[in-house]
Amino acid sequence: MxxxxxxxxxxxxxxxPGEGITKSVQYALLKMGIREPDLKKLEGFVGPPLQVSFAERYSFSEQEVERAVSYYRERFIEKGMFENxxxxxxxxxxxxxxxxxxxxxxxxxxxxxxxxxxxxxxxxxxxxxxxxxxxxxxxxxxxxxxxxxxxxxxxxxxxxxxxxxxxxxxxxxxxxxxxxxxxxxxxxxxxxxxxxxxxxxxxxxxxxxxxxxxxxxxxxx
Incomplete structure (x- = not known):
């Protein structure tokens, strides 16, 4: 049919949206005390819900996930959304x-x-x-x-x-x-x-x- x-x-x-998402995740991780210089390693964040990816990939608690998503959106709203x-x-x-x-x-x-x-x-x-x-x-x-x-x-x-x-x-x-x-x-x-x-x-x-x-x-x- x-x-x-x-x-x-x-x-x-x-x-x-790879550039904007991976750079925004990189920014969030740095704010969480995690340095990840290789953006290719963050491409798995493209697609799935952010909350799921932060929890699964970094074993963040619910509170840590909320912080990470908040940091991510700081950069994403300013510029990451349009690095696309x-x-x-x-x-x-x-x-x-x-x-x-x-x-x-x-x-x-x-x-x-x-x-x-x-x-x-x-x-x-x-x-x-x-x-x-x-x-x-x-x-x-x-x-x-x-x-x-x-x-x-x-x-x-x-x-x-x-x-x-x-x-x-x-x-x-x-x-x-x-x-x-x-x-x-x-x-x-x-x-x-x-x-x-x-x-x-x-x-x-x-x-x-x-x-x-x-x-x-x-x-x-």
Whole structure:
């Protein structure tokens, strides 16, 4: 069945936020007394909820996680949010999808207030019918909860008509948990192994391949 509603992850799918996120994490860690000079080692923070990543990677207590997230946002709000770039071809893809009559939503674990600001900064907010993100306190940040929020907004659209598009396992797992199809994109921050283990409906390696899949229907989802 051809999808009617496409849910796009933001970080690593629509845009490459690596510089801003890793530098903001680096800043937060330094404020917490941890020096990490290698930004590559912090790329795992791109995608999952910050609260989860700080807790899992550094065994921070709940109070330490709150402090780390607060420090992260000091830098992120000032400059990190805009150390970011839209992947080549994304605006053209979104425009084409709207012309074809698709409903589009952003489904991100990033707080909604930041996601909306980034979409406006890149002038692509007009393509989206709905933006679903987490709250600033980290509640509702799991991709399953985010997808359910989108479903609740589009109650007239059946699950069979929805597809989640993302670059990390969390996107695919969220789709599986909510019973919708998924497209894993390997041009973002998730490895091929990570995505394959999560069992997406299909994998694509570039924005151009994603465009061919969705606009020319070259692959049956």
């Amino acid at each position: 051809k999808p009617a509603l496409l849910l796009f992850d933001l970080d690593g799918t629509l845009s490459d 770039k839209v992947y080549d071809g994304i605006p053209k893809l979104l425009s084409g999808l709207k012309q074809e009559g698709y409903k589009l939503a952003v489904a991100t674990s990033k707080p909604s207030v930041f996601a909306e600001e980034i979409l406006k900064f890149f002038q692509i907010e007009r393509f989206f019918d709905f933006v679903a993100g987490s709250s600033l306190d980290g509640k509702g940040a799991s991709k399953t909860e985010i997808i359910l929020s989108v479903m609740n907004h589009f109650q007239g659209v059946h699950k069979e008509e929805m597809v989640m598009i993302g670059d990390r396992k969390h996107d695919i797992i969220g789709a599986v948990n909510t019973g919708i199809r998924s497209i894993g994109v390997t041009y973002g921050y998730g490895s091929m192994e990570e995505l394959e283990e999560a069992c997406p409906s299909v994998l694509v390696s570039s924005v151009e391949e994603l465009k061919r899949l969705l606009l020319k229907n070259t692959v049956q989802l």
